Amino acid sequence: MENSPPEVKPPVSESSEPGQSAMLKTARSTKILERPSETFRRKLHVGDGVIETRARCGTLFGKSVIHTPAPLNPLICKSLVSFWQTGRGAESLKIWNRYPGSGQEAAMSFKSYRVAWVMVALSLIIVSSFALLASSGDPTTFKVSAAGDAYVSTANPTAAYGKGTDVWVSKVGSVENWGYLSFDIASKLPAGVAVVRARIRLLVDQSYGAFPAQTVAGRLLADFNEATVTYNTAPAATFDASTNTVFDKRPMLGFTVFVDVTKQLQAWRSSGQRTLFGLVLTMGPATANAGIAFASRENSLLDGPVLQIFTVPPGQYGYSISPRETFGVRSAN
Structure with missing residues (x-):
């Protein structure tokens, strides 16, 4: 097959305008x-x-x-x-x-x-x-608050931290805290629509350490219970570089963070295995000493995690x- 059409010289129609190819x-x-x-x-x-x-x-x-x-x-x-x-x-x-x-x-x-x-x-x-x-309003854009959120710590691998007002994501030497989020969207996402963008909105409650710092989000391969999840029992996850979020400087109280999870949501949707869409937030490998506490759904002063989904028919x-x-x-x- 050639890359361009064969040269064809069809007869000129009498109705064609002057100079117009037939x-x-x-x-x-x-x-x-x-x-x-x-x-x-x-x-x-x-x-x-x-x-x-x-x-x-x-x-x-x-x-x-x-x-x-x-x-x-x-x-x-x-x-x-x-x-x-x-x-x-x-x-x-x-x-x-x-x-x-x-x-x-x-x-x-x-x-x-x-x-x-x-x-x-x-x-x-x-x-x-x-x-x-259609991305500017209903019904093709919708928001879902977290159904569950918690964090786990390598410093205390059997402790559960699912009822606090913050979800900690931090790394100090070998000690790390990982944040876990879940969203109930299986019944809310219309069948057949194309997800063109998805992102998590988080509000900063506290922060410390040396910046710049970087967080990365992983898609959970199983559900978790916020009241009982620990470092030892936390589900496995698969990570994608598209979720990397860079903090050039230390974020202050109330700072809004958006984490792109488009690929993670599309992969979760293709799997068709669970009701909850779950994520884990960790510090990136280049971060040595930094921590950010995001407001949890139990926080009475700041909004908790929200998943924003943009779709087209x-x-x-x-x-x-x-x-x-x-x-x-x-x-x-």
Whole structure:
């Protein structure tokens, strides 16, 4: 399979405008879209020639057509840069983004491919606006307070610290305190929606030590009971570098901290094994002497841990490019 369409010279239609290629009349496109986690297929018909491409987000299969399955991935796909560098044969660009039931559509067209390519950068902003449209309020954004929180200590591995007003995360030499959080969201997260972002909001109650310091969050592989969990009985966890949070200086009372747990929540959701989404917070390996106490759900002066989840409806997303085609962003059935 070649990377570019075969050269085709279809007959010029009498109804074509002066100077307009008849390829506008003969080019058509057939999309075969499967579930977002699967490979896309796209067929581009130009005259008698047919090109079929298969792609996952971030991979360029030729400069004629590309599709990306995830709602926000078009913002980071390197393929856009590749189009900018290699797409000289295109006279316009078309970008579409569909959300069932929204009925919203925006489109622009250009006579010159040069103008269209200049607008590629602006298209990122447009796509992001549609992709994040529902992230500003109900029902696609919701918050859940912690169902349980506690901390455990290597200094006293059989003690339970689940009823205090703080969740300590600290490291002083070989002594560490780890914070545990759980959220009951299995019945609250609508089926079929795509989670595009998830984060934990924490409020600082106390802190000490040498900063900068870094915390990291791990996804728990089993549930815990805040009243009885200890260092010896705490469940295992799997960690992800995307949850790293850097504190450049010592955080003061009331300081708000957001911990990105998007990948952890998506992995938990895929497992489909437990009702509670659980996390553990520890100091990073580079931290030697620092501690932060986050307000627990038992704290009467500060808000306890809150999980914020941003979702979009199930849909189809992607980029397509072909000669003299309209440039636009779509969100429609």
